[in-house]
Amino acid sequence: MTSEASQPAPPASRLGILAQLQDLDVRLEQIDHRVAHLPEREIRTGIDAELTALGSEMSALEVRIEGLERQQRRHEDEVARIESKRAQNSERLYDPHMTSPKEAGALTAEAEALGRHQVGIEDQILELMEQIEPLSHEHDSLADRQSEAKARRHDVDAVIAASEREAQVERDGVLGERAALVAAADAELISVYEQRRASARGEPVVGRLVGTTCSACHLEIPSVDYERIARLEPDEMAECPHCGALLVR
Ligand SMILES: [Zn+2]
Structure with missing residues (x-):
């Protein structure tokens, strides 16, 4: 059922993989919570x-x-x-x-x-x-x-x-997807993600930049910070000034 539903992962940026990883980890948490x-x-x-x-x-x-x-x-x-x-x-x-x-x-x-x-x-x-x-x-x-x-x-x-x-x-099924994602990703990046996640107590550690809003905390990034982040290379790490989530853009 899960394998039919799962689409091949869309090409993601280095940081984008972390957002996908977080989505899978949230799904694992939801499954455990439900059970x-x-x-x-x-x-x-x-x-x-x-x-x-x-x-x-x-x-x-x-x-x-x-x-x-x-x-x-x-x-x-x-x-x-x-x-x-x-x-x-x-x-x-x-x-x-x-x-x-x-x-x-x-x-x-x-x-x-x-x-x-x-x-x-x-x-x-x-x-x-x-x-x-x-x-x-x-x-x-x-x-x-x-x-x-x-x-x-x-x-x-x-x-x-x-x-x-x-x-x-x-x-x-989710663990299988996760393992495939981790295998394809940069090990150092994964370790940054795992460390942040271990101390985050269930709070998101990765946020997508949606317009000028951080999807992790749903707060708008101040324009000064936004402009600075927008100038960075897509794979360069940037944190939300509100919640500290790594911003995927
Ligand atoms: Zn945030």
Whole structure:
């Protein structure tokens, strides 16, 4: 795509090559900026925050459910103990060797007490189950929301990856053009450009003289300076008196 769009570079002056180089570097910056600020990244951050919130809500619910289930298991163990005690009790009560009416009375009373105790505990188990049920439903619906958010994140990630791949192709194309330009240019001039650009923090270091205006800062060159610059050879370096950009004319 990029190679079709790129025209063979028009013959440029020594300094004109720097303007072309700067255009390519600006394009590289724009590509990087676009990739770094894809709207999908913000969407992804939102989904991540959503997943974090869902995760902690689910963990809190799990802690509550596990606590209630632990209580339920303890009660169930207690019921099992009572049942085995009741079984032993009735074994002794119906033992043909059991002849003492007093002992039989005590065993019967104990069996009744155990029965009441068991009913009480079974009621508590039912209450716990009633408490657990809505919490489990809540947990299920949070889990559904979690899967749905994860699916959305997966889709957003795919869009980001596709944009990154696309940008990489575009970037490689621009880098190819840049390498060709640098290979054809004067090495000393390139090094002047690179040094200026390294300390320019993204500000243009090359400006085209458009009429009497510097295209880097869009300010008009004072006529005294303009006349001086106009008298220079096209390849001689001249700086914009306002922004210091190398002026291509
Ligand atoms: Zn300027």
